[in-house]
Amino acid sequence: MQTQAGDDLIERIRAHSLDGVIVGPAANDLLSELYGGYPVENLVRLLHSGDDAAVRTGTWLLSELEDLAAPMMDEVPALLAHPFRQVRFYAIEVVLVNGDAQHGPTIARVMNLSTDYDAGVRWKVLGFLAAATTDQLAAGASNLEAGQVKELAEWLVRLDTEELDPRDVLARLEGPDPTARLFGAAAAARLSDEDPSLLEHAATAEDEEIRSFAELRLSQSD
Structure with a gap:
């Protein structure tokens, strides 16, 4: 059930990436799922979505995960070069911790x-x-x-x-x-x-x- 819940939240974020009313709670719920064991590697579906807003949310999640984000360090160079300033901002925190x-x-x-x-x-x-x-x-x-x-x-x-x-x-x-x-x-x-x-x-x-x-x-x- 946990995997299904995390998958559903990722799809909700992707489908409504620009709607903060939906994305905010969904991102917080997904963060809880990640801390509860949902695989952090699944965030590639946000980071590789081609949707800048979804990438921003995915990078924020990584920045909040502390050392749980370590398996995703190979994704960070691209995030540091991202055109969205918020993505670059959050990615720096991932590097500091990991x-x-x-x-x-x-x-x-x-x-x-x-x-x-x-x-x-x-x-x-x-x-x-x-x-x-x-x-x-x-x-x-x-x-x-x-x-x-x-x-x-x-x-x-x-x-x-x-x-x-x-x-x-x-x-x-x-x-x-x-x-x-x-x-x-x-x-x-x-x-x-x-x-x-x-x-x-x-x-x-x-x-x-x-x-x-x-x-x-x-x-x-x-």
């Missing part, structure tokens, strides 16, 4: 989204860079092509493994380049337990995604 050394190319894709046109996606990348393990950062950095993002990612890895001057973080936060400022804000967040002043400085940034992220992190530490 990405490891073998997923270096996928983590590199997340890092490259630091230059995404959408501020919400950049905000999510900032959260990823602030929360990722050193091993995740290193795996991503090693799979980036030579260029600014690779240099910044490698710098962020060194932040965890070497004694770096906090003024280096401040220089990036105050610099003219928006991508460097984003990585500087991630560094400020990673160092905030030792030195919250850097994150406080990030909270004054002109970049909305950096300012709002820093303000949220500071409020959570109160």
Whole structure:
């Protein structure tokens, strides 16, 4: 019966993908089915549906499943390149929870989204860079092509493994380049337990995604 219920919910979402009144409850019910043992692999019917709204719902489900989404990591690179910003946003969370050394190319894709046109996606990348393990950062950095993002990612890895001057973080936060400022804000967040002043400085940034992220992190530490 559980398999039938999950199948029916997927078909309901596909048939009414743009109707939030139907999709919202159906997605929540499907999430419960997935936590109850319904195979996560069946979400490919949403992810491969060719319906952007259904893909968005499928990606949201993956982002809510935490480590239960691990079997679907091969699907994530395509989601990170999806034209819907919400799909890219949710996919980043899947990588944060499930990405490891073998997923270096996928983590590199997340890092490259630091230059995404959408501020919400950049905000999510900032959260990823602030929360990722050193091993995740290193795996991503090693799979980036030579260029600014690779240099910044490698710098962020060194932040965890070497004694770096906090003024280096401040220089990036105050610099003219928006991508460097984003990585500087991630560094400020990673160092905030030792030195919250850097994150406080990030909270004054002109970049909305950096300012709002820093303000949220500071409020959570109160």
